[in-house]
Amino acid sequence: MQHTIKEGETNSTLFLSGEIDMSNADSIKDIAIGLIKKKGDLIIHLKDVTYIDSSGISVFIEAHKNAIQNNVKCILKDVSKEVLKVIMMARLEEILIIE
Secondary structure, X not given: OEEEXXXXXXXXXXXXXXXXXXXXXXXXXXXXXXXXXXXXXXXXXXXXXXXXXXXXXXXXXXXXXXHHHOOOOEEEEOOOHHHHHHHHHOOOOOOOEEO
16 A cells, blocks of 8 residues: 655645555554544545455545544545445445545
8 A cells, every 4th residue: 555645724635556555554544543633624535545354444434533532524535436335335425425
């Protein structure tokens, strides 16, 4: 998994690529929550994510919860079909913000 961060005035964008799984989920979660606390709204681009497991999905759930607690949004953007399939299997498309 690789990531790139772009920070704006009132939000941050986290670009992820590769695989999100148990081996890197905690570090991604720490990055996402840190950005939410630092900059507010977080946009996570997932176009280049090729694989995700349940620990990866938990990153998005935790980021979403943390955003709500901080009165900001966590938006999943350009979600790859591989990631969207897992989100929909878990029926999280109604909970998470997906654009």
